[in-house]
Amino acid sequence: MDKVLIRELKVETVIGVYEWEKQIKQTLLLDLDMAWDNRLAAASDTYEHALCYETVSNRITALITEKPIELIETIAEMVAQCVMSEFNVQWVKVTVMKPGAVPTASAVGVTIERGCI
Numbered sequence: 001m002d003k004v005l006i007r008e009l010k011v012e013t014v015i016g017v018y019e020w021e022k023q024i025k026q027t028l029l030l031d032l033d034m035a036w037d038n039r040l041a042a043a044s045d046t047y048e049h050a051l052c053y054e055t056v057s058n059r060i061t062a063l064i065t066e067k068p069i070e071l072i073e074t075i076a077e078m079v080a081q082c083v084m085s086e087f088n089v090q091w092v093k094v095t096v097m098k099p100g101a102v103p104t105a106s107a108v109g110v111t112i113e114r115g116c117i
């Protein structure tokens, strides 16, 4: 199955379980793999048939920054549900990384897959 990808989408937001985290913004990095049949867009060279990674990126950024969230698991689930319900994507893999959360790791994170191909 074809896919449309977003890599290392950087979102600054209030995220975390501890009190001090609720007072600051931190950086999240998101990777998305979205199942999408790219043949129609390619054959017609028509934007309307493409899954627009820019539109998806903007929507996800708005969604994540709407309100404070505690867990990156919640972010991953929100993003997956949004992409499937608003963009007609049948399968999505979402990775949410929180660089800096564990100083001795370059990043920590979660990955989920939702839907079926």
Ligand SMILES: Nc1nc2c(c(=O)[nH]1)N=C([C@H](O)[C@@H](O)CO)CN2
Pocket: 015, 016, 017, 018, 021, 070, 071, 072, 073, 098, 101, 102
């Ligand atoms: N599985 C998770 N573990 C932890 C999370 C999380 O969102 N998912 N969050 C924290 C704290 O917010 C941490 O990032 C503070 O540095 C700890 N563990």
